[in-house]
Amino acid sequence: MNRSVKEVYDVLIVGSGAAGLHAALSLDAGFSVLVLSKDAADVCNSAYAQGGVAAVLNPQEDNEELHFQDTMIAGGHRNDPAAVRVLVHEGPASVLELRELGVAFDTGRDGALDLTLEGGHSRRRIAHHEDQTGAEIVRGLLAALAGRPNISLAADTVLTRLEKDAGGFHALIEQGGAFATVNARFCILATGGIGRVFRYTTNSPVATGDGIVFAEKLGARIKGMNLVQFHPTALARGPEERFLISESVRGEGAKLLNSRGERFMQRYDGRGELAPRDVVSRCIMEEARRTGSNEFYLDITAEPADFVRGRFPAIYRKCMEYGIDMTKDRIPVYPCQHYLMGGIDVDLNARTTVDGLYAVGECSHTGVHGANRLASNSLLEALVFSRRAAADILAAGHAPAEVRPLTPAQGKPAPVELRETIQGMVQESFFVTANLEKARENLPRVEAIARQMEDGYADSRGLTELRSLAGVAALILKEVLSA
Incomplete structure (x- = not known):
């Protein structure tokens, strides 16, 4: 077992994506924190996020009410309005905080953030780092974490059991075949998505829904597990883990074509290629039935080649691995499981129905997303509600956990x-x-x-x-x- 892992902490955080790392950084130096990463620290759904993080960062052309309405519309008005208000109001400060931590968002020649457009948004409000925004955010958060002596990070460490009593939480963890018990007064679950329960997914290998099942066994309320988002444009090539072709490719002008090379989205929805994800996915399935073919393509060849390669370097490289030059060729795409809007039900401070247990990020159900997540609201949710979880813990103050060993x-x-x-x-x-x-x-x-x-x-x-x-x-x- 890693010698840096102690027996007792104030806060145990399970998961090292944007939500878990940001929660750790939002706690003050007086709290001892252990972050568990089931794999390498940067293997998580957050690091896979391409498009960016949505927030009102250009108030001359955008405002909170527009972001609120776009989010509600995309979610089919099944969102919790109070949670959406928190998201859009606190979101801009969260994104600007990332810049202060060293996250390098793309900027224009004037130094202002280069904001892009994605499906369902009425304004350009997506801050990004090329087409690898999540990876850059995780990199920045991990770098900041390294300078916090009160925070320990245990990589390649699996939570195998989680129990709770009046003395706090007791976690059996495994690292390299060795087991140990960690005890903590508070526990934050930040275990990400459930994509690996599907045969085809865009999710990382660690996305098996561990936190949701641990929470349910502790008695937490679980809600909205049927609210699964299928992204319309995963690369229709390769293994079961499908590479995502970001929404921002359509935002920058790509057209969605059927097997006959025809645009078809306007037949179903006036928003065309920039309709919300669930709408586009359902339209693709309907068009497949109409044409008798599952062949669909994204075409961005009308845009300048240098722009495409510069704006989407990771997507360009991945497509080239399959012999597809997106500056000249159409990209074969098809819907694929991508995101869970449901999960561990929480309040506006990320508290579950179990005392001392919090859930943040994709494993949580904040009510922000309704029936369909608006593009690039996921990283924003991770930042806003992880900060709120940390603030709630700080307000509760110290309460030492009791030590209780668990046997594998x-x-x-x-x-x-x-x-x-x-x-x-x-x-x-x-x-x-x-x-x-x-x-x-x-x-x-x-x-x-x-x-x-x-x-x-x-x-x-x-x-x-x-x-x-x-x-x-x-x-x-x-x-x-x-x-």
């Missing part, structure tokens, strides 16, 4: 081959729209796998993720069937 379970190795079984059942039950017949058929099967994982297996990352995937699958299918 012994038994058989986890049957990791069941991952593919779970993924297949979820994929056929819910892709853009629900297949209720398949969902009814598959729910008892994933519930049986979840029960099977409870006893007889040795604690490990494989077991933790398998339990999470089965638990998340059951939660999704239950809500699909009750919606």
Whole structure:
């Protein structure tokens, strides 16, 4: 076990994406903090975010009310208006704080932020770093973290068990085959998304929904697990982890074409290619039925080649790996699982229904996104509500956690081959729209796998993720069937 990991902390943060790192940095130096990263510290959905972070940063041409309305419209007005008000009001300061921490957003020749446009936004309000904004934000936050002696970061460290009593939280963690117990008065879950429960996803390898299942077992309320966003333009090439072709490519002029090379979005929605993500994904599926083909393309070849290569260097390089020169060729795309709007239900201070337990980032359900997340609001949500969680903890003050050791379970190795079984059942039950017949058929099967994982297996990352995937699958299918 890493020698830097102590027995007792004030705050345990599970997850090292933007939300977890920002929460740690928002706590003052008087609080001891441990951040757990299941993989390398920069392996997270935040680091995969390409487009940027949305906020009103040009008040001469934009305002909070417009951002509020765009967010509500994209979410089908199923958003929590109070949470959206917090997001758009506190968002600009959060983005500017990132600049102070050293995050390098792109600027114009005058030094002002270069703001781009994405689907569902009525103004150019997306601050970005080329097409790798999330990676730059995570880099900046990790660099800032290195200068905070009160914060420890344990990489390649898996949370295998989380218990709570009157003395605080007790976490069994595993690192390189060695186990230890960490005790903390407060716990912030920042474990990200659930994409790996689907066969095809844009999500990172760590996105197995661990925090949601841990929270549910502690008695936290879980809400909106059927609110899954399918991004309309993932690269239709490569392995099961699909590379995202950012919304900002359409924002900078790319056209969406069907198999006949025709633009079709105006047939379904007056906003065309810049309609919200759920709308575009459903339109693609409808167009596929109309044309009898699943072949779709993004075409940005009308824009200057130097501009395209400079604005989208990572996307350009990835496409070239598949022999696609996006300055000359159409990019093959298709919808893919991308984001969860539901999760661990929290209030405006990121508090769950379990005392001392907080949830921030994609694993949380703040109500900000409604039924469909507006592009580039996710990083903003991570920043705003992680700061609020930290402020709430600071207001509560110190309360030392009691020490209670946990013993790792012994038994058989986890049957990791069941991952593919779970993924297949979820994929056929819910892709853009629900297949209720398949969902009814598959729910008892994933519930049986979840029960099977409870006893007889040795604690490990494989077991933790398998339990999470089965638990998340059951939660999704239950809500699909009750919606």
